[in-house]
Amino acid sequence: MAQSMRLFLIRHGETVDNVAGLYAGVRDSELTNHGYQQATRLGLYFKTNALSFTHLFSSHLQRAAKTAGKIREAQLALAGNDDAAADVPEVVQLPLLVEQDFGSMEGKKFHERPPESKLTGKEHHRQESKGTTGFVDVESKDDMARRANTFLDEHLLPLMDETPGADEQCIAIVSHGIFLSTLWKRLLHRLPAKSVVLCPELQATARPSLEHLGGWSNTGYLELHMAQSVAADDAPRTSESAPSVPVPSSPAETPACDEALGQVEVPHHSDGGDVTLKDAVDTPATTGELSTKSSIDRIAHGWKTTILAINAKDHLKGMKRTGGGVGSSRHDASQKSIETFFKRRKVE
Numbered sequence: 328m329a330q331s332m333r334l335f336l337i338r339h340g341e342t343v344d345n346v347a348g349l350y351a352g353v354r355d356s357e358l359t360n361h362g363y364q365q366a367t368r369l370g371l372y373f374k375t376n377a378l379s380f381t382h383l384f385s386s387h388l389q390r391a392a393k394t395a396g397k398i399r400e401a402q403l404a405l406a407g408n409d410d411a412a413a414d415v416p417e418v419v420q421l422p423l424l425v426e427q428d429f430g431s432m433e434g435k436k437f438h439e440r441p442p443e444s445k446l447t448g449k450e451h452h453r454q455e456s457k458g459t460t461g462f463v464d465v466e467s468k469d470d471m472a473r474r475a476n477t478f479l480d481e482h483l484l485p486l487m488d489e490t491p492g493a494d495e496q497c498i499a500i501v502s503h504g505i506f507l508s509t510l511w512k513r514l515l516h517r518l519p520a521k522s523v524v525l526c527p528e529l530q531a532t533a534r535p536s537l538e539h540l541g542g543w544s545n546t547g548y549l550e551l552h553m554a555q556s557v558a559a560d561d562a563p564r565t566s567e568s569a570p571s572v573p574v575p576s577s578p579a580e581t582p583a584c585d586e587a588l589g590q591v592e593v594p595h596h597s598d599g600g601d602v603t604l605k606d607a608v609d610t611p612a613t614t615g616e617l618s619t620k621s622s623i624d625r626i627a628h629g630w631k632t633t634i635l636a637i638n639a640k641d642h643l644k645g646m647k648r649t650g651g652g653v654g655s656s657r658h659d660a661s662q663k664s665i666e667t668f669f670k671r672r673k674v675e
Contacts, residue, residue, distance in 0.1 A: 338543035361654040370401030372642035386424040426503035432461035550636035
């Protein structure tokens with residue numbers, strides 16, 4: 328079994344639909360020039376910090392796949408030679424990791440909260456549109472949770488069973504804001520009780536719950552360090568044998584299962600800044616309610632998890648958007664950067 332693992336849950340770079348304030352779930356919105364530079368900076372930041380990824384996963388939508396591609400591109404540069412480059416993993420693109428499907432709202436403008444309404448603008452618009460011709464409902468939270476569970480069972484948890492090597496596993500998952508919140512919540516339900524803590528730097532900032540850590544900015548990431556403390560073969564594997572929600576052991580943490588505490592408040596941004604699960608539309612599941620204590624949910628027994636960074640954006644420090652509307656325009660890979668117009672001097 329793998330002895331340790333670093334896990335990065337990363338949101339894609341800025342897109343044209345983020346800038347335009349449009350709902351883009353399964354809609355294949357393209358990166359802006361600014362978003363492309365965000366992804367480039369992220370890859371270079373990981374390279375500068377000598378992070379060598381052993382596995383790269385992404386949504387198959389281009390905004391996530393291209394962001395993951397820039398991470399891989401920097402990894403190839405880090406490798407330095409052909410032999411080392413052969414060890415750089417390909418990006419595994421998975422439809423499982425796509426954003427919430429907004430149905431009939433795909434490609435439409437964000438809706439403001441109606442005056443004196445308890446519903447969000449999105450939920451109000453959905454209620455108003457139900458029953459109209461051609462209406463397609465949004466994907467439910469339960470259906471997103473099922474996708475997240477499938478990814479965990481088929482891709483992430485099997486990596487924790489691999490024979491330990493000299494180096495730790497280092498895994499990047501590039502996806503979308505709302506789905507990443509879902510994936511994090513489902514991962515929490517697979518970790519043992521009292522096994523998740525905040526690093527000392529994060530303990531100074533109290534948070535309402537482990538499940539609701541806040542939103543993901545474009546190319547922001549959640550970083551986890553996971554270490555095996557006992558052999559998993561010595562422990563049972565289903566959620567029936569242990570509580571499914573980690574109980575915090577740090578004074579800075581509050582129980583992840585205490586829904587009465589609410590969520591970290593993250594303002595809605597029309598530019599697609601921070602996205603969290605509270606931005607999702609909660610609709611009835613099409614195949615019945617998802618049990619949070621499913622008898623088939625496998626628990627990663629013997630693992631301790633430390634949260635090292637939440638919505639980390641150090642790679643974006645000092646970055647400015649190109650003016651004149653260029654930064655917000657669609658990135659065109661065929662366009663050359665200004666450096667290519669200047670002939671390089673030969674090194675004697």
